[in-house]
Amino acid sequence: MNKRSRWALPYFIFLVLFVALPLLLIVIYSFTDGAGHFSFANLTKFFSDGNSLSTFAVSIEVAIENTLLCILIGYPAAYILADKKLNPSAVTVVLFILPMWINALMRTLATAELFNMAGIPLGKGTLLFGMCYDYLPFMIYPIYNVLNKMDKSYAEAAQDLGATPGEVFRKVTLPLSLPGVWSGVMMVFMPTVSTFAISEFLTNNKIKLFGTIIQENINNSMWNYGAALSLIMLVIIGITTLFQGGKSEGEASGGVLI
Amino acid sequence: MKITTIAARAYIALVLILLYAPIVFIAVFSFTEAKSLGNWTGFSFTLYRNLFTGSLQNSSGLISAVNNTLLIALAAALISTVLGTLAAVGIHNLRGRKRQTMTFLNNIPLINPDIITGVSLFLLFVFLHISQGYFTVILAHVTFCTPYVVLSVLPKLSQINPDIYAAALDLGATPGQAMRKILIPMLRPNMISGFILAFTMSLDDFAVTFFTRGTIGLDTLSTYIYTDARKGGLTPELKPLMTIIFLLVLVVLLVINIRQSRQTEKIQK
Known part of the structure; x- marks a missing residue:
């Protein structure tokens, strides 16, 4: 029995080398200058650079709006999909996941082209709708999953005890489905902040998100500043994960396939 | 009750129409010769013919990008499946x-956005002076694919009776034989779904490949589309290619799901 626990050793070494060490390098590069000396210059540069700060603020704003939009559109969809009376066929759920197999960049370019044809100028509005297209399945799936596994007798009990349908939803279904919403938020919020390419295509380079400035710095060999910007994202990820505090997002994303 | 059902179905239909609009758009315009999306110059199979005969108008890079994408996804998924299954048994x-x-540690690559995985591995390869190319891209893909395999296999292990494995050892099997004849057959469905998940994650990746492919001109489909779009003007043959991929996936997924729901119906009966 105990011997077989050693089978985890190769993966442990792999994780240390290719997950932990690279993250440590982000921290190290953030706090050094080009010559390898310890310095706070990268972080002070970020907090005194109006451009980076405003990009950061815009990214957070867009990510919050996109996440809310995904919940607003995705929650009712997930609710209907999980209701056997309203949606008797499991195939409908597959239809929501299917678009994810088409290259995201290609879908985004087509979306931008559709906006062009409809005569809608590319900007904040098209960015939000385009992002929502891309991330909606990631919001619907975890909520659907939780609602689908939920014990229906809770809602029935509430109904028997005299709750109106609205009260059943507010006091029973909604609180029980919140873990799914949290997983969805994790899968939509951070990726939205960090997208590059997608935001460029959807706004014709008018609006930059945080991912784009990280990419620009790394590509222009400003590794230390790029690392510092990545570190800021890492800190935010750490905070949101603490809020959510659990394994649920792993399970949720592990089930995206079928 | 009736009205709510109709409203609910209409809502689902509306969201699906919105989701599929870009894909249908690509598919429709794959049947015309025009270079840019949204430009209709009459019905034609030319783009499909170009794609299959390999006579692309301006870029032979597309075919090699497709090959690279498949090769990298296959290699990454295979390595992840072996590494992840071993790790799951260990964990x-x-x-x-x-x-x-x-x-x-296993959860970190799942939570990290692609760009962080990409940048952190880029820094690692720079730090260790590893020249970037196929090797580093596959390695990077293994990093974000393996957690999915671990999460696919791990739940199954707690359902397996450990006595079966112990019995095989008692009856004289070496640990290797017990693994081959007992564990792997039992874990196979989960290993396969882990493999498929890893394969699709690798296929769809853009950001991690972008940061770890180096400067040797290695392109996958995603990076190819990105460079193409930034140059202005997509290779027109991408449209039929995407349409074919979409139809293939649609058929495979529908077959799998209809089969599954039939099986569960049988069991319920």
Whole structure:
């Protein structure tokens, strides 16, 4: 029995080398200058650079709006999909996941082209709708999953005890489905902040998100500043994960396939 | 009751129409010769013919990008499946703090946005002076694919009776034989779904490939589309290619799901 626990050793070494060490390098590069000396210059540069700060603020704003939009559109969809009376066929759920197999960049370019044809100028509005297209399945799936596994007798009990349908939803279904919403938020919020390419295509380079400035710095060999910007994202990820505090997002994303 | 059902179905239909609009758009315009999306110059199979005969108008890079994408996804998924299955068996037998550490580390690539995985690995390769190319891209893909395999295999292990494995050892099997004849057959469905998940994650990746492919001109489909779009003007043959991929996936998924729902119906009967 105990011997077989050693089978985890190769993966442990792999994780240390290719997950932990690279993250440590982000921290190290953030706090050094080009010559390898310890310095706070990268972080002070970020907090005194109006451009980076405003990009950061815009990214957070867009990510919050996109996440809310995904919940607003995705929650009712997930609710209907999980209701056997309203949606008797499991195939409908597959239809929501299917678009994810088409290259995201290609879908985004087509979306931008559709906006062009409809005569809608590319900007904040098209960015939000385009992002929502891309991330909606990631919001619907975890909520659907939780609602689908939920014990229906809770809602029935509430109904028997005299709750109106609205009260059943507010006091029973909604609180029980919140873990799914949290997983969805994790899968939509951070990726939205960090997208590059997608935001460029959807706004014709008018609006930059945080991912784009990280990419620009790394590509222009400003590794230390790029690392510092990545570190800021890492800190935010750490905070949101603490809020959510659990394994649920792993399970949720592990089930995206079928 | 009736009205709510109709409203609910209409809502689902509306969201699906919105989701599929860009894909249908690509598919429709794959049947015309025009270079840019949204420009209709009459019905034609030319783009499909170009794609299959390999006579692309301006870029032979597309075919090699497709090959690279498949090759990298296959290699990454295979390595992840072996590494992840071994790891899952190991983690299953770990207790306490060691197990917590492993699950924590395993969760990091799942939580990290692609760009962080990409940048951090880029820094690692720069730091260790590893020249970037196929090797580093596959390695990077293994990094974000393996956690999915671990999460696919781990739940199954707790359902398996450990006595069966012990019995095989008692009856004289070497650990290797017991693994081949007992564990792997039992874990096979989960390993396969882990493999498929890893394969699709790798296929769809853009950001991690972008940062770890180096400067040798290695392109996958995603990076090819990105460079193409930034140059202005997509290779027109991408439209039929995407349409074919979409139809293939649609058929495969529908077959799998209809089969599954029939099986569960049978079991319920």
